Amino acid sequence: MKIIVLGAAGRMGREVIRQIENKRDLFTLVGAIEHSDHRHLGCDAGSLAGIVDKGVIISDVLSEKVLLGSDIWIDFSLPKGVAGHLKLAQKYGKAIVIGSTGLSSEDLVLIDELARTIPILKAANFSLGINILMRLVEVASKAVGDDFKIDIFEAHHKDKKDAPSGTALSLGAAIKGVNDTVDIDYHSLRGGDITGDHTVIISGEGERLELKHQAHSRATFACGALQAACHLNCSPPGIYSMRDVIEAKV
Numbered sequence: 001m002k003i004i005v006l007g008a009a010g011r012m013g014r015e016v017i018r019q020i021e022n023k024r025d026l027f028t029l030v031g032a033i034e035h036s037d038h039r040h041l042g043c044d045a046g047s048l049a050g051i052v053d054k055g056v057i058i059s060d061v062l063s064e065k066v067l068l069g070s071d072i073w074i075d076f077s078l079p080k081g082v083a084g085h086l087k088l089a090q091k092y093g094k095a096i097v098i099g100s101t102g103l104s105s106e107d108l109v110l111i112d113e114l115a116r117t118i119p120i121l122k123a124a125n126f127s128l129g130i131n132i133l134m135r136l137v138e139v140a141s142k143a144v145g146d147d148f149k150i151d152i153f154e155a156h157h158k159d160k161k162d163a164p165s166g167t168a169l170s171l172g173a174a175i176k177g178v179n180d181t182v183d184i185d186y187h188s189l190r191g192g193d194i195t196g197d198h199t200v201i202i203s204g205e206g207e208r209l210e211l212k213h214q215a216h217s218r219a220t221f222a223c224g225a226l227q228a229a230c231h232l233n234c235s236p237p238g239i240y241s242m243r244d245v246i247e248a249k250v
Contacts (some may be wrong), residue, residue, distance in 0.1 A: 001026060001027050001028070001071045001072060001229065001231070001233060002027075002028050002030045002069060002070045002071045002072075002132075003016075003018055003027050003028065003029055003030065003031075003070065003071065003072055003073070003074060003226075003229065004029075004031035004032070004033065004062065004066070004067070004072075004073045004074070005029065005031070005032050005033070005045070005072045005073075005074050005076070005093075006032060006033045006073060006074065006075040006076065006077045006081070006085050007033070007034065007035060007046060007075060007076040007077030007078065007081070007100070008032035008034055008045050008048075008058050009032075009034045009038055009040040009043070009045075009058055010076055010077070010078075011030075011159075012099060012218060012221060012222065012225075013077075013217060014048060014050070014074035015049075015219060015221070015222040016074055016076065016216040016222045016225055016226070017029055017032070017045055017046065017048075017049040017051070017054075018050065018051055018219070018222070019219060019222040019223055019226055020226070021046065021049075021051045021052070021054075021120060023226065026226075026230075027226060027229075029045060029046070029054055029056050030057065030066055030069060031055065031059075031062045031066045031067070031069050031070060032045035032056050032057070032058045032059070033058070033059065033062060033077070033085075034058050034059070034060060035060060035061065035077070035078065035080075035081055037058040038058070038060070040058055041058055041059060041060060041164055042057060042058065042059075043057070043058050044056065044057060044058075045057070045058050049098070052187050057246055060157075065158060067088070067092045067093060067094070070092075070094060071094070071095075071227040071233060072094065072095050072097065072232055072233055073089055073094055073095070073096040073097070073103075074096075074097045074099070074225050074226075074228075074229060075084070075096060075097065075098045075099060075100055076099045076225075078100065079100050079102045079103050079104065079107065081100075082098060082100050082103060083106070083107055083108055083110055086098075086107075086111065086114050086115070086120070087110075089114075089118055090114045090117055090118050093117075093118060093122070094118065095118055095119040095229075095232040095233065095235070096118065096119075096120055096121075096232075097121045097123075097225055097228045097229050097232060097235070098111070098120065098121065098122040098123075099123060099124075099126060099221070099225055101124050101162050101165065101166030101167075102161065102162035102166065108250070111168055111239065112239065115237060115238050115239040116237060117237050118133045118237050119232045119235045119236065119238060119240065120139055120232075120238075120239055120240065121228045121231065121232050121239075121240040121241065121242075121244070121245075122239065122240075122241065123140040123224075123228065123238040123241055124165070124166030124167045124169065124170040124220075125166070125167040125170070125196070125221065125224075125242075126220075126221045126223075126224025126225045126227075126228060126242060127213070127215055127220045127221055127224055128220075128224065128246065129213050129215075129220075130167060130198065130213050130215070131242045131243060131246055133171070133198065133200070133213045134170065134171060134174045134236075134243075136211050137171055137174055137175055137200050137211055138174050138177065138178050140202055140209060140211065141174075141178050141182060141202070142178040142179055143177045144179070144182070144202055144204065145204075146181050146182065147184075147204060147205065148181050148182060148202055148203060148204040149182070149202075149203045149204075150175060150182055150183065150200065150201065150202050150203075151184070151185045151186075151187060151200075151201045151203070152164070152172055152183045152184060152185070152186050152187070152198070152199070152200050152201075153187045153188075153189075153191040153197075153198070153199040153201070154167065154168040154186075154187070154188055154189070154196075154197065154198050154199075155188070155190075155191070155194045155196075155197040156188075156189075156194050156195075156196055156197075157190070157191070157192060157193050157194050157195070158190050158191050158192060158193075160190060163184040163188035163190065164187075164188050165188070165196070165198070167177045167196070167198055168174045168186055168188070168198060168247060169186075171172055171198065171200060172184050172186065175200075187231075195214075195215045195216060195217060195218060196214070196215040197212070197213070197214050198212070198213050198217070199211070199212040199213075200212075207250075224242065224245075227245055228240075228242065228245050231244060231245045231248060
């Protein structure tokens with residue numbers, strides 16, 4: 001499967017490239033994109049990711065030959081670049097996995113529109129554990145009454161821009177999807193090199209339930225994104241989530 005990575009010089013982009021190399025019997029990196037003023041333009045994507053040179057240069061523009069010859073695009077770029085990447089994917093008829101968070105309402109509308117013609121999988125978090133947590137909080141939130149309060153705590157590294165995290169907001173959306181009367185408060189911490197911690201606390205009179213997930217490595221997310229790519233590779237146009245990927249395995 002021939003992969004183009006968008007946001008290739010970022011933390012997640014580099015980790016995806018490392019995992020592509022680890023699974024080179026299944027995947028091949030054919031393109032690496034960054035925004036036009038990125039300081040790593042012109043660098044070899046493999047070298048920047050800490051692996052062998054791949055002969056794939058990080059660029060802000062890829063040739064039509066590379067774009068047409070690719071199978072799946074994986075996007076971990078900054079939110080401002082996602083709309084352009086989506087339109088380009090539609091132009092070339094390519095499936096795209098979107099891991100960028102902090103998307104605008106306009107971006108979400110565009111995803112809905114373009115999913116009529118190409119497969120799009122959007123996820124705030126690609127780990128198996130966090131998606132199991134999503135299921136658990138749905139069950140718990142549906143069971144509790146209006147007299148329970150829910151707090152979502154999340155912690156990430158000091159350079160993460162959006163707060164609350166996309167995963168925290170997805171957890172909140174999952175809760176509201178089954179119990180729209182419950183109150184939810186979000187709490188964020190940015191510091192050090194925390195990969196990602198999420199805790200949902202459901203508090204009632206005389207008792208408290210805590211559901212927690214900790215990510216110890218970005219490799220977890222990168223491997224999940226590649227699983228998502230495999231799922232899209234044989235899927236018709238539409239909007240997909242990691243729940244679809246997980247359910248296809250069980």
